[in-house]
Amino acid sequence: MIDRFQTLTREELSLIHDASMDILANTGICFNHDSALKLFKDRGFKTEGNRVFMTEEQIYRALKSTRSxxxxxxxxxxxxxxxxxxxxxxxxxxxxxxxxxxxxxxxxxxxxxxxxxxxxxxxxxxxxxxxxxxxxxxxxxxxxxxxxxxxxxxxxxxxxxxxxxxxxxxxxxxxxxxxxxxxxxxxxxxxxxxxxxxxxxxxxxxxxxxxxxxxxxxxxxxxxxxxxxxxxxxxxxxxxxxxxxxxxxxxxxxxxxxxxxxxxxxxxxxxxxxxxxxxxxxxxxxxxxxxxxxxxxxxxxxxxxxxxxxxxxxxxxxxxxxxxxxxxxxxxxxxxxxxxxxxxxxxxxxxxxxxxxxxxxxxxxxxxxxxxxxxKPLIITPESIDADTIKEVGIGGQYLSHPTTFKGFRALSQPRLFNRKEFRQWEKQGGRRIDQVASDNLQQRLDTWTKPDLDPEIEASIMDYIEKRKNGEL
CATH class of the missing domain: 3.20.20.480 (Trimethylamine methyltransferase-like)
Structure with a gap:
Protein backbone atom coordinates (compact mmCIF):
# COMPACT_ATOMS: atom_id res chain seq x y z
CA MET A 1 0.00 0.00 0.00
CA ILE A 2 1.13 3.54 -0.71
CA ASP A 3 0.67 6.06 2.12
CA ARG A 4 1.99 9.53 1.45
CA PHE A 5 1.98 10.44 5.17
CA GLN A 6 5.57 10.40 6.41
CA THR A 7 6.67 7.25 8.15
CA LEU A 8 9.72 8.09 10.23
CA THR A 9 12.59 5.68 9.73
CA ARG A 10 14.22 3.82 12.59
CA GLU A 11 17.24 6.07 12.13
CA GLU A 12 15.12 9.24 12.39
CA LEU A 13 13.34 7.98 15.50
CA SER A 14 16.72 7.07 17.01
CA LEU A 15 18.01 10.59 16.37
CA ILE A 16 15.08 12.03 18.33
CA HIS A 17 15.70 9.46 21.07
CA ASP A 18 19.43 10.26 21.25
CA ALA A 19 18.75 14.00 21.52
CA SER A 20 16.27 13.34 24.34
CA MET A 21 18.80 11.19 26.19
CA ASP A 22 21.34 14.02 25.90
CA ILE A 23 18.79 16.49 27.33
CA LEU A 24 17.84 14.24 30.25
CA ALA A 25 21.45 13.34 31.08
CA ASN A 26 22.94 16.83 30.86
CA THR A 27 20.11 19.33 31.42
CA GLY A 28 17.78 17.17 33.45
CA ILE A 29 14.14 17.77 34.32
CA CYS A 30 12.52 19.37 37.36
CA PHE A 31 10.05 17.54 39.57
CA ASN A 32 8.65 20.03 42.05
CA HIS A 33 7.63 17.46 44.64
CA ASP A 34 9.67 16.40 47.69
CA SER A 35 8.48 12.78 47.80
CA ALA A 36 9.29 12.26 44.13
CA LEU A 37 12.74 13.78 44.57
CA LYS A 38 13.41 11.51 47.54
CA LEU A 39 12.34 8.51 45.47
CA PHE A 40 14.74 9.48 42.69
CA LYS A 41 17.60 9.96 45.15
CA ASP A 42 16.88 6.66 46.90
CA ARG A 43 16.97 4.88 43.54
CA GLY A 44 20.39 6.32 42.67
CA PHE A 45 19.43 9.14 40.31
CA LYS A 46 21.66 12.20 40.20
CA THR A 47 19.80 15.27 41.48
CA GLU A 48 20.53 18.96 41.95
CA GLY A 49 17.81 20.70 43.93
CA ASN A 50 14.57 19.92 42.09
CA ARG A 51 16.44 18.82 39.00
CA VAL A 52 16.72 15.11 38.21
CA PHE A 53 19.17 13.70 35.68
CA MET A 54 18.39 10.45 33.87
CA THR A 55 20.56 8.11 31.85
CA GLU A 56 19.56 6.03 28.86
CA GLU A 57 20.09 2.89 30.93
CA GLN A 58 17.65 4.15 33.59
CA ILE A 59 15.07 5.01 30.95
CA TYR A 60 15.26 1.58 29.32
CA ARG A 61 15.15 -0.16 32.69
CA ALA A 62 11.85 1.59 33.37
CA LEU A 63 10.49 0.79 29.92
CA LYS A 64 11.04 -2.94 30.53
CA SER A 65 8.14 -3.00 33.02
CA THR A 66 5.67 -1.05 30.86
CA ARG A 67 2.94 -2.65 28.76
CA SER A 68 2.15 -2.25 25.09
CA LYS A 376 -13.23 -2.21 8.34
CA PRO A 377 -11.26 -4.71 6.26
CA LEU A 378 -12.66 -6.07 3.03
CA ILE A 379 -13.13 -9.81 3.25
CA ILE A 380 -12.02 -10.96 -0.18
CA THR A 381 -12.88 -14.58 -0.91
CA PRO A 382 -14.40 -16.40 -3.89
CA GLU A 383 -17.74 -16.23 -2.05
CA SER A 384 -17.56 -12.47 -1.38
CA ILE A 385 -16.61 -11.75 -5.00
CA ASP A 386 -19.61 -13.83 -6.16
CA ALA A 387 -18.74 -14.06 -9.84
CA ASP A 388 -21.78 -16.30 -10.37
CA THR A 389 -24.17 -13.41 -9.66
CA ILE A 390 -22.22 -11.11 -11.98
CA LYS A 391 -22.52 -13.68 -14.79
CA GLU A 392 -26.19 -14.28 -13.99
CA VAL A 393 -27.10 -10.57 -14.29
CA GLY A 394 -24.90 -10.31 -17.33
CA ILE A 395 -24.41 -7.39 -19.68
CA GLY A 396 -26.82 -4.48 -19.23
CA GLY A 397 -28.78 -6.10 -16.41
CA GLN A 398 -29.67 -4.60 -13.03
CA TYR A 399 -28.98 -5.60 -9.43
CA LEU A 400 -31.67 -3.59 -7.64
CA SER A 401 -34.17 -6.47 -7.48
CA HIS A 402 -31.64 -9.26 -7.27
CA PRO A 403 -31.90 -11.47 -4.12
CA THR A 404 -28.28 -10.74 -3.17
CA THR A 405 -29.12 -7.03 -2.94
CA PHE A 406 -32.06 -7.69 -0.62
CA LYS A 407 -29.86 -9.97 1.44
CA GLY A 408 -26.84 -7.66 1.76
CA PHE A 409 -27.86 -4.01 1.41
CA ARG A 410 -28.13 -3.47 5.18
CA ALA A 411 -24.37 -3.90 5.43
CA LEU A 412 -23.90 -0.66 3.48
CA SER A 413 -23.36 2.47 5.56
CA GLN A 414 -26.23 4.79 6.42
CA PRO A 415 -25.78 8.30 7.82
CA ARG A 416 -27.40 9.32 11.08
CA LEU A 417 -27.23 13.05 10.48
CA PHE A 418 -25.40 13.73 7.22
CA ASN A 419 -27.58 14.52 4.20
CA ARG A 420 -27.99 12.18 1.24
CA LYS A 421 -31.28 13.54 -0.03
CA GLU A 422 -31.44 15.15 -3.45
CA PHE A 423 -31.88 18.91 -3.45
CA ARG A 424 -35.67 19.19 -3.87
CA GLN A 425 -36.36 16.67 -1.14
CA TRP A 426 -33.83 18.35 1.18
CA GLU A 427 -35.38 21.76 0.43
CA LYS A 428 -38.92 20.49 1.00
CA GLN A 429 -37.92 19.15 4.43
CA GLY A 430 -36.64 22.53 5.57
CA GLY A 431 -33.25 22.89 3.90
CA ARG A 432 -31.49 22.57 7.24
CA ARG A 433 -27.72 22.97 7.59
CA ILE A 434 -25.98 20.03 9.20
CA ASP A 435 -25.35 21.95 12.46
CA GLN A 436 -29.08 22.71 12.59
CA VAL A 437 -29.87 19.03 12.04
CA ALA A 438 -27.55 18.18 14.94
CA SER A 439 -29.24 20.77 17.13
CA ASP A 440 -32.66 19.36 16.25
CA ASN A 441 -31.48 15.85 17.18
CA LEU A 442 -29.79 16.72 20.46
CA GLN A 443 -32.84 16.51 22.73
CA GLN A 444 -34.04 13.33 21.02
CA ARG A 445 -30.67 11.78 21.78
CA LEU A 446 -30.72 12.91 25.43
CA ASP A 447 -34.21 11.48 25.81
CA THR A 448 -32.93 8.01 24.90
CA TRP A 449 -30.75 7.90 28.04
CA THR A 450 -31.69 5.50 30.79
CA LYS A 451 -29.82 5.25 34.05
CA PRO A 452 -27.65 2.12 34.17
CA ASP A 453 -28.09 -0.26 37.08
CA LEU A 454 -26.03 0.54 40.18
CA ASP A 455 -26.33 -1.04 43.60
CA PRO A 456 -28.24 1.51 45.76
CA GLU A 457 -25.78 0.94 48.61
CA ILE A 458 -22.84 1.80 46.34
CA GLU A 459 -24.57 4.94 45.08
CA ALA A 460 -25.39 5.96 48.66
CA SER A 461 -21.76 5.40 49.62
CA ILE A 462 -20.59 7.60 46.75
CA MET A 463 -22.94 10.42 47.70
CA ASP A 464 -22.00 10.08 51.38
CA TYR A 465 -18.34 10.53 50.52
CA ILE A 466 -19.13 13.60 48.39
CA GLU A 467 -21.13 15.20 51.20
CA LYS A 468 -18.44 14.56 53.81
CA ARG A 469 -15.69 15.88 51.56
CA LYS A 470 -17.63 19.05 50.86
CA ASN A 471 -18.27 19.52 54.59
CA GLY A 472 -14.57 19.10 55.38
CA GLU A 473 -15.11 15.88 57.31
CA LEU A 474 -12.61 13.91 55.20
Missing part, protein backbone atom coordinates in the same frame (compact mmCIF):
# COMPACT_ATOMS: atom_id res chain seq x y z
CA UNK A 69 -1.52 -2.93 25.75
CA UNK A 70 -3.83 -3.02 28.76
CA UNK A 71 -7.52 -3.11 29.63
CA UNK A 72 -9.46 -0.44 31.52
CA UNK A 73 -12.30 -2.25 33.25
CA UNK A 74 -15.79 -0.73 33.41
CA UNK A 75 -18.41 -1.45 36.05
CA UNK A 76 -20.35 -2.94 33.16
CA UNK A 77 -17.87 -5.60 31.97
CA UNK A 78 -19.31 -5.48 28.47
CA UNK A 79 -18.03 -1.90 28.15
CA UNK A 80 -14.45 -2.45 29.27
CA UNK A 81 -11.90 -1.20 26.72
CA UNK A 82 -8.40 -2.15 25.63
CA UNK A 83 -5.73 0.49 25.00
CA UNK A 84 -2.61 -0.21 22.96
CA UNK A 85 -1.32 -2.01 19.88
CA UNK A 86 -4.31 -2.14 17.48
CA UNK A 87 -6.91 -1.16 20.10
CA UNK A 88 -7.99 2.43 20.63
CA UNK A 89 -10.52 4.46 22.58
CA UNK A 90 -12.16 7.79 21.76
CA UNK A 91 -13.08 10.24 24.52
CA UNK A 92 -15.02 13.51 24.51
CA UNK A 93 -13.44 16.91 24.83
CA UNK A 94 -12.50 18.36 28.20
CA UNK A 95 -11.68 21.54 30.04
CA UNK A 96 -13.78 24.10 28.18
CA UNK A 97 -15.38 26.76 30.41
CA UNK A 98 -17.96 27.73 27.77
CA UNK A 99 -20.73 26.22 25.69
CA UNK A 100 -20.81 27.17 22.01
CA UNK A 101 -24.49 27.91 21.32
CA UNK A 102 -26.32 27.18 18.04
CA UNK A 103 -26.65 30.92 17.31
CA UNK A 104 -22.88 31.46 17.38
CA UNK A 105 -22.72 32.95 20.89
CA UNK A 106 -21.11 31.43 23.98
CA UNK A 107 -22.32 31.02 27.54
CA UNK A 108 -20.66 29.67 30.70
CA UNK A 109 -20.87 25.92 31.19
CA UNK A 110 -23.02 24.51 34.01
CA UNK A 111 -23.34 21.27 35.93
CA UNK A 112 -26.45 20.51 33.86
CA UNK A 113 -24.30 20.71 30.73
CA UNK A 114 -21.90 18.24 32.30
CA UNK A 115 -24.77 15.91 33.15
CA UNK A 116 -26.00 16.14 29.54
CA UNK A 117 -22.49 15.17 28.42
CA UNK A 118 -22.71 12.09 30.64
CA UNK A 119 -25.98 11.15 28.96
CA UNK A 120 -24.41 11.56 25.52
CA UNK A 121 -21.55 9.27 26.54
CA UNK A 122 -23.88 6.59 27.87
CA UNK A 123 -26.06 6.64 24.73
CA UNK A 124 -23.17 6.69 22.24
CA UNK A 125 -21.76 3.79 20.28
CA UNK A 126 -18.72 5.92 19.38
CA UNK A 127 -17.66 7.38 22.77
CA UNK A 128 -15.72 4.67 24.60
CA UNK A 129 -15.18 6.29 28.00
CA UNK A 130 -15.50 9.58 29.88
CA UNK A 131 -15.81 11.08 33.31
CA UNK A 132 -14.03 14.32 34.04
CA UNK A 133 -14.38 17.87 32.82
CA UNK A 134 -16.22 17.43 29.52
CA UNK A 135 -17.16 21.02 30.34
CA UNK A 136 -16.13 23.15 33.33
CA UNK A 137 -19.26 23.85 35.41
CA UNK A 138 -19.11 27.48 36.52
CA UNK A 139 -22.21 27.31 38.73
CA UNK A 140 -20.64 25.18 41.48
CA UNK A 141 -17.58 25.84 43.70
CA UNK A 142 -14.41 25.12 41.73
CA UNK A 143 -12.71 23.61 44.80
CA UNK A 144 -15.13 20.69 44.89
CA UNK A 145 -16.45 20.67 41.32
CA UNK A 146 -14.50 17.51 40.49
CA UNK A 147 -16.47 15.66 43.18
CA UNK A 148 -19.80 16.52 41.57
CA UNK A 149 -18.48 15.61 38.14
CA UNK A 150 -17.02 12.27 39.16
CA UNK A 151 -20.11 11.33 41.18
CA UNK A 152 -22.33 12.37 38.26
CA UNK A 153 -20.42 10.28 35.76
CA UNK A 154 -20.09 7.22 37.97
CA UNK A 155 -23.83 7.09 38.69
CA UNK A 156 -25.09 8.08 35.24
CA UNK A 157 -22.72 5.99 33.10
CA UNK A 158 -21.32 2.49 33.27
CA UNK A 159 -18.40 2.95 30.86
CA UNK A 160 -14.72 3.16 31.95
CA UNK A 161 -13.71 6.12 34.12
CA UNK A 162 -11.60 9.05 32.98
CA UNK A 163 -10.45 10.45 36.30
CA UNK A 164 -10.01 13.93 37.76
CA UNK A 165 -6.36 14.92 37.63
CA UNK A 166 -6.05 18.62 38.43
CA UNK A 167 -4.35 17.75 41.73
CA UNK A 168 -3.22 14.82 43.80
CA UNK A 169 -6.27 15.26 46.02
CA UNK A 170 -8.57 15.16 42.99
CA UNK A 171 -6.90 11.95 41.81
CA UNK A 172 -7.22 10.48 45.32
CA UNK A 173 -10.92 11.40 45.39
CA UNK A 174 -11.42 9.68 42.04
CA UNK A 175 -9.73 6.53 43.32
CA UNK A 176 -11.79 6.59 46.51
CA UNK A 177 -15.03 6.83 44.56
CA UNK A 178 -13.93 4.13 42.14
CA UNK A 179 -12.99 1.92 45.08
CA UNK A 180 -16.58 2.08 46.31
CA UNK A 181 -17.69 0.61 42.99
CA UNK A 182 -14.92 -1.96 42.54
CA UNK A 183 -14.56 -3.36 46.06
CA UNK A 184 -12.06 -1.17 47.88
CA UNK A 185 -8.71 0.49 47.33
CA UNK A 186 -6.71 -2.72 47.60
CA UNK A 187 -8.92 -4.24 44.89
CA UNK A 188 -7.97 -1.35 42.59
CA UNK A 189 -4.39 -2.62 42.59
CA UNK A 190 -5.53 -5.79 40.85
CA UNK A 191 -6.68 -4.12 37.62
CA UNK A 192 -6.96 -0.68 35.98
CA UNK A 193 -10.41 0.91 36.25
CA UNK A 194 -9.40 4.59 35.93
CA UNK A 195 -7.21 6.55 33.52
CA UNK A 196 -5.97 10.09 34.22
CA UNK A 197 -4.07 12.56 32.06
CA UNK A 198 -0.95 14.21 33.46
CA UNK A 199 0.59 17.24 31.71
CA UNK A 200 4.25 18.16 31.72
CA UNK A 201 4.91 21.87 32.15
CA UNK A 202 7.19 22.68 29.24
CA UNK A 203 10.02 23.17 29.06
CA UNK A 204 11.32 20.30 31.21
CA UNK A 205 9.21 20.55 34.36
CA UNK A 206 6.46 18.77 36.26
CA UNK A 207 4.44 20.74 38.78
CA UNK A 208 4.05 19.37 42.27
CA UNK A 209 0.36 18.71 41.65
CA UNK A 210 0.90 16.76 38.43
CA UNK A 211 3.76 14.81 39.99
CA UNK A 212 1.45 13.88 42.85
CA UNK A 213 -1.17 12.65 40.37
CA UNK A 214 1.42 10.41 38.72
CA UNK A 215 2.43 8.93 42.06
CA UNK A 216 -1.12 8.52 43.40
CA UNK A 217 -2.36 6.77 40.27
CA UNK A 218 0.71 4.55 40.03
CA UNK A 219 0.44 3.43 43.67
CA UNK A 220 -2.90 1.86 42.81
CA UNK A 221 -1.90 0.47 39.41
CA UNK A 222 -4.19 2.84 37.52
CA UNK A 223 -3.48 4.14 34.02
CA UNK A 224 -1.43 7.32 33.66
CA UNK A 225 -1.57 9.20 30.35
CA UNK A 226 1.65 11.25 30.32
CA UNK A 227 1.29 14.20 27.96
CA UNK A 228 3.20 17.26 26.82
CA UNK A 229 1.56 20.43 25.52
CA UNK A 230 4.38 22.34 23.85
CA UNK A 231 3.77 25.41 21.69
CA UNK A 232 6.45 25.65 19.01
CA UNK A 233 8.10 29.05 19.30
CA UNK A 234 6.84 29.71 22.83
CA UNK A 235 7.24 26.90 25.39
CA UNK A 236 9.36 24.90 22.96
CA UNK A 237 11.63 25.34 19.95
CA UNK A 238 10.08 26.45 16.67
CA UNK A 239 11.75 23.55 14.85
CA UNK A 240 9.42 20.56 14.95
CA UNK A 241 12.22 17.94 15.17
CA UNK A 242 13.64 19.88 18.12
CA UNK A 243 10.17 20.09 19.68
CA UNK A 244 9.79 16.31 19.35
CA UNK A 245 13.12 15.76 21.13
CA UNK A 246 12.12 18.08 23.97
CA UNK A 247 8.68 16.51 24.28
CA UNK A 248 10.10 13.00 24.18
CA UNK A 249 12.40 13.84 27.10
CA UNK A 250 9.49 15.21 29.13
CA UNK A 251 7.20 12.28 28.43
CA UNK A 252 9.84 9.63 29.13
CA UNK A 253 10.66 11.27 32.45
CA UNK A 254 7.01 10.98 33.48
CA UNK A 255 6.83 7.39 32.25
CA UNK A 256 9.95 6.56 34.27
CA UNK A 257 8.40 7.95 37.46
CA UNK A 258 5.31 5.76 37.08
CA UNK A 259 7.52 2.67 36.96
CA UNK A 260 9.64 3.77 39.92
CA UNK A 261 6.49 4.07 42.02
CA UNK A 262 5.01 0.79 40.80
CA UNK A 263 6.61 -1.29 38.05
CA UNK A 264 3.96 -2.42 35.58
CA UNK A 265 1.74 0.63 36.02
CA UNK A 266 -0.17 1.04 32.72
CA UNK A 267 1.10 4.18 31.04
CA UNK A 268 0.33 5.98 27.77
CA UNK A 269 2.78 8.17 25.82
CA UNK A 270 0.97 11.34 24.72
CA UNK A 271 1.19 14.76 23.15
CA UNK A 272 -1.12 17.59 22.16
CA UNK A 273 1.67 19.92 21.10
CA UNK A 274 1.12 22.54 18.42
CA UNK A 275 2.51 25.94 17.48
CA UNK A 276 2.31 29.50 18.69
CA UNK A 277 0.61 31.68 16.08
CA UNK A 278 2.90 34.67 15.92
CA UNK A 279 0.23 36.94 14.38
CA UNK A 280 -2.44 36.35 17.00
CA UNK A 281 -0.33 35.18 20.00
CA UNK A 282 -2.68 32.21 20.35
CA UNK A 283 -2.05 28.49 20.55
CA UNK A 284 -4.08 27.11 17.64
CA UNK A 285 -4.75 23.37 17.44
CA UNK A 286 -6.44 22.98 14.07
CA UNK A 287 -3.12 23.39 12.28
CA UNK A 288 -1.11 21.14 9.97
CA UNK A 289 1.65 21.21 12.62
CA UNK A 290 -0.68 19.67 15.20
CA UNK A 291 -1.43 16.79 12.84
CA UNK A 292 2.25 16.28 11.97
CA UNK A 293 3.26 16.25 15.65
CA UNK A 294 0.43 13.84 16.48
CA UNK A 295 1.57 11.39 13.80
CA UNK A 296 5.18 11.62 14.99
CA UNK A 297 4.02 11.09 18.59
CA UNK A 298 2.28 7.86 17.62
CA UNK A 299 5.45 6.67 15.93
CA UNK A 300 7.66 7.59 18.90
CA UNK A 301 5.31 5.70 21.23
CA UNK A 302 5.58 2.62 19.01
CA UNK A 303 9.39 3.05 19.07
CA UNK A 304 9.18 2.41 22.83
CA UNK A 305 6.41 -0.20 22.53
CA UNK A 306 3.98 2.07 24.41
CA UNK A 307 0.34 3.02 23.72
CA UNK A 308 -0.06 6.58 22.39
CA UNK A 309 -2.36 9.48 23.17
CA UNK A 310 -3.23 12.32 20.80
CA UNK A 311 -5.92 14.92 20.30
CA UNK A 312 -9.03 14.13 18.29
CA UNK A 313 -11.62 16.45 16.74
CA UNK A 314 -9.55 19.59 17.29
CA UNK A 315 -10.48 22.93 15.76
CA UNK A 316 -9.86 26.63 16.19
CA UNK A 317 -13.33 27.53 14.90
CA UNK A 318 -15.90 28.90 17.34
CA UNK A 319 -18.88 27.48 15.45
CA UNK A 320 -19.57 23.97 14.05
CA UNK A 321 -19.01 25.21 10.52
CA UNK A 322 -16.97 24.02 7.55
CA UNK A 323 -13.69 25.01 9.22
CA UNK A 324 -14.57 23.10 12.38
CA UNK A 325 -15.46 19.92 10.56
CA UNK A 326 -12.53 20.13 8.13
CA UNK A 327 -9.96 20.56 10.92
CA UNK A 328 -11.58 17.98 13.18
CA UNK A 329 -11.96 15.40 10.42
CA UNK A 330 -8.36 15.83 9.28
CA UNK A 331 -7.06 15.25 12.81
CA UNK A 332 -9.44 12.40 13.66
CA UNK A 333 -8.82 10.49 10.45
CA UNK A 334 -5.05 10.93 10.71
CA UNK A 335 -4.63 9.77 14.30
CA UNK A 336 -7.04 6.85 14.01
CA UNK A 337 -5.46 5.65 10.78
CA UNK A 338 -1.91 6.22 12.07
CA UNK A 339 -2.51 4.09 15.15
CA UNK A 340 -3.27 6.34 18.14
CA UNK A 341 -4.64 4.41 21.11
CA UNK A 342 -6.10 7.04 23.48
CA UNK A 343 -7.81 9.81 21.52
CA UNK A 344 -8.87 12.67 23.78
CA UNK A 345 -11.05 15.60 22.62
CA UNK A 346 -12.58 13.41 19.90
CA UNK A 347 -16.10 14.83 20.38
CA UNK A 348 -17.36 18.37 20.91
CA UNK A 349 -14.09 20.31 20.97
CA UNK A 350 -14.33 23.95 19.83
CA UNK A 351 -12.20 27.09 19.69
CA UNK A 352 -8.84 25.74 20.90
CA UNK A 353 -10.30 24.33 24.15
CA UNK A 354 -12.24 27.50 25.05
CA UNK A 355 -15.67 26.01 24.38
CA UNK A 356 -17.53 22.79 23.63
CA UNK A 357 -20.44 22.31 21.29
CA UNK A 358 -23.18 19.72 21.68
CA UNK A 359 -23.90 20.02 17.96
CA UNK A 360 -20.29 19.39 17.00
CA UNK A 361 -20.19 16.48 19.47
CA UNK A 362 -22.90 14.73 17.44
CA UNK A 363 -21.18 15.60 14.16
CA UNK A 364 -17.84 14.31 15.46
CA UNK A 365 -19.57 11.05 16.34
CA UNK A 366 -20.76 10.84 12.73
CA UNK A 367 -17.23 11.45 11.44
CA UNK A 368 -15.77 8.86 13.82
CA UNK A 369 -18.38 6.29 12.78
CA UNK A 370 -17.46 6.91 9.14
CA UNK A 371 -13.74 6.49 9.88
CA UNK A 372 -14.40 3.22 11.70
CA UNK A 373 -16.42 2.04 8.71
CA UNK A 374 -13.64 3.01 6.31
CA UNK A 375 -11.17 0.98 8.34
Missing amino acids: RFTIHARNPEKSVSVGEDDYVCLPTGGAPNIACPDGTQRPGTLKDFIDCCKLIQTSDQVDMGGYLMVQPTDIPCETAHLDMMAGYMTLCDKPIFGASASGRAASDTLELAARIFGGREKLKERPVVAAVVDAMSPLQYTGEQTEVIMEMARYNQAVVVTDMILAGASGPVSLPSLLALGNAEILAGVLLTQLVNPGTPVVYGSTSSQMDMKTSTGPVGTPETVIIASATIQMARFYNLPSRTGGGLTDSHFPDAQAMAEASLMLSTVIRNGANFIYHAFGHMGSYISMSFEKWLLDEEVTANIRNIL
